[in-house]
Amino acid sequence: MADERGREMAADISGTELVPTATSHGDGAPVGTAVVSRDIIENPGLPSHRQRVTDVDPKSERRASRIVTALFYLSVVGSIGAIVSYFAVPIVPDDPASVRLNTLFLGSFIALSLLTIGIGAVHWGKALMMDHEGVDVRHPIRGTAATRARAIEIFDQANKESGFGRRSLIRGSLIGALAIFPLPAIFFFRDLAPIGNNPAELLSHTMWKEGTRLTRDPTGIPIKASDVTIGSVFHVIPEGLEDAEDLLEQKAKAAVLLMRLKPEDLNPSPEKVGWAYDGIVAYSKICTHVGCPVALYEQQTHHLLCPCHQSQFDITQEAKVIFGPANRPLPQLPIAVDSEGYLVAQSDFHEPVGPSFWERRSDYDNA
Amino acid sequence: MSSAAQKKSRRRSTRTGRRHPLATVALIAIGLLFTGGAYALFNSTSSGTEAVAASQDQVDRGSKLFSANCATCHGMNLQGTSAGPSLLGVGAAAVDFQVGTGRMPLQNTGPQAPEKPAQFTTEDTAALAAYVASIAPGPGLPEAEYLDGGGDATHGAELFRINCAMCHNVAGAGGALTEGKYAPSLTGVSAKHIYEAMVTGPQNMPVFNDANLTPEDKRDIITSLKYLEDNPSPGGIELGNLGPVAEGLFLWIFGLGTIVALTVWLTARSN
Structure with a gap:
């Protein structure tokens, strides 16, 4: 049926005049074989062919051909321009401005040469090439009965000759071998995780321990309590971080922000009373939401802002979340002063820093 | 300049081993003239950077x-x-x-x-x-030697990224804080004012005292900011240095706009 209609349409189109065709539904069908609804949308056929300006007016045709030629020549100019500017505007070492100029000229000329080819080709196709409509009719996808029978025959023969259906022992072992084949990948990928360590364990601890000095990022110079004046902010790393083998992993967990407020501005809960020193407090810099560094400290409001998702922490209330998507306060690092006046950690953080993970216990906040 | 001239003339006089009786007087006069002139010039172009003792x-x-x-x-x-x-x-x-x-x-x-x-x-x-x-005593005006922008820009940029960039943006373009507050742009701010802001922590900015960032560190930071200001960005138009938001918006509007326009033109029939 579809085939027949296609042929009908093709016949219509081969002529220059297009007449809206009547549908092939209904009229030719034998009575009683199908119920065909009469109000189905009629095939409107193709719209009548419209001549372009370039078909009618020889002047505009010449103009269009001149434009296309000019575009292709412009492309030549672009290509040569790219070569010339490569040498004329070189990249001078230690001069960022030259990088910028070089990129600008190269890019502009290469874009000119490519774009004009494209635009010229399209304009040629649209304005000058023949534009009569033609129809290529699709042939049916289903093969003939003979082809289908022959295909089944080939399969049967292959099964018989190989013995795939008969030799069930071989077949079973092959399927088993294929099923086991991807298994090594699991071990390879598992081995990309930190070696010999439980990731959850690694996430739960940082480099800080009792007596670790607080040092300045990036120099590693220890900080005296007297250096930290009121309103100051220090970006802190643990002493010995630069010698750590996995420096970045350790820094990502151990980064700390040190602030000094007036001691009366701090409102520590009873179990955290001794964690600050004379108004100096240290909090993890890793946001408890998704781990961005929280370091936008406002020294008058004592708010810490995370730049990624606008979580706000109030330092006067033990870094309680006062706005944004973070769900837990920033973990506080208990600090003290050693005999030489340097700030040291009392212990590691009392809970894992940063965002939640599967194995994280939920009872740290109450502990 | 004056000291160079002095040195030169002194070297010549020691070589000949003889000195005109008025040489010392002339030297002092020339030296005073130069220092006075330089001071006047300095004072008129960038008055206020000198830490003059208050009368x-x-x-x-x-x-x-x-x-x-x-x-x-x-x-x-x-x-x-x-x-x-x-x-x-x-x-x-x-x-x-x-x-x-x-x-x-x-x-x-x-x-x-x-x-x-x-x-x-x-x-x-x-x-x-x-x-x-x-x-009452407090942080004084910065010494001119830390404001000359002649420090180590690389070190300054590292310190800037660690201590300043989270609020002021990595290129010093400024950024938003909470409840209508903001970290201002640092482009066009004089070296003296940048230094003073670090020392005193105006408004909600934290204090970066000399124990945290030494005067040399502050000089390096100022140097790196001046470097950013004086050198064009090698990556092309800065779009306010605001990063992915401004750049993404630009691409969405102009990049996608061009693609849409080209597509419309491609599929439109020639008249």
Whole structure:
């Protein structure tokens, strides 16, 4: 049926005049074989062919051909321009401005040469090439009965000759071998995780321990309590971080922000009373939401802002979340002063820093 | 320049082993002329960067200016009122920053005092600074040697990324804080004001004292900011240096716009 209609349409189109065709539904069908609804949308056929300006007016045709030629020549100019500017505007070492100029000229000329080819080709196709409509009719996808029978025959023969259906022992072992084949990948990928360590364990601890000095990022110079004046902010790393083998992993967990407020501005809960020193407090810099560094400290409001998702922490209330998507306060690092006046950690953080993970216990906040 | 000339003439005289009786006098005269000239030139082009010892006249003048312009909010004795903080111990640096950048006197209350054209002349600003510094000691005006932008830009940029970039943006373009406050753009801010801001921590900016960032560190940071300002970005148009938001918006509008326009043209029939 579809085939027949296609042929009908093709016949219509081969002529220059297009007449809206009547549908092939209904009229030719034998009575009683199908119920065909009469109000189905009629095939409107193709719209009548419209001549372009370039078909009618020889002047505009010449103009269009001149434009296309000019575009292709412009492309030549672009290509040569790219070569010339490569040498004329070189990249001078230690001069960022030259990088910028070089990129600008190269890019502009290469874009000119490519774009004009494209635009010229399209304009040629649209304005000058023949534009009569033609129809290529699709042939049916289903093969003939003979082809289908022959295909089944080939399969049967292959099964018989190989013995795939008969030799069930071989077949079973092959399927088993294929099923086991991807298994090594699991071990390879598992081995990309930190070696010999439980990731959850690694996430739960940082480099800080009792007596670790607080040092300045990036120099590693220890900080005296007297250096930290009121309103100051220090970006802190643990002493010995630069010698750590996995420096970045350790820094990502151990980064700390040190602030000094007036001691009366701090409102520590009873179990955290001794964690600050004379108004100096240290909090993890890793946001408890998704781990961005929280370091936008406002020294008058004592708010810490995370730049990624606008979580706000109030330092006067033990870094309680006062706005944004973070769900837990920033973990506080208990600090003290050693005999030489340097700030040291009392212990590691009392809970894992940063965002939640599967194995994280939920009872740290109450502990 | 003067010292070079002195050295040169001295070397010549020692070589010949003879010296004109008036050579010393001439040398001193030339030296004085040069220093005086250089000082006058320096003073006229960038007056105020010199840390001049405050004279009593200056303090008296500052006192009058303070009573007339600042005391309403900051109190007659700098003790502060409900409308403004105490200025005891803020130092000359804080006054020079706040008044020199036009942030003070405050035009109207808001989340933050914005930068505006300076309301006082440089002499009046210096007098105010001298007066406030004379009441209680605090951070003084920065030494000119730390403001020359001749430090290590690479080290300065590293310190800037660690200590400043989270608020001021990695290229110093500024950024938003909470509740209408913001970290201002650092482009076009004078080296002196950048230095003073680090030392004093104006408004909600934290203090970066000399134990945290040494004067040399501050010089390096200023150098790196000046480098960014003086050198065009190798990556092309900066779009305000605001990063992925501005760049993404630009691409969405102009990049996708061009693609849409080309697609429409491609599929439209020729007339």
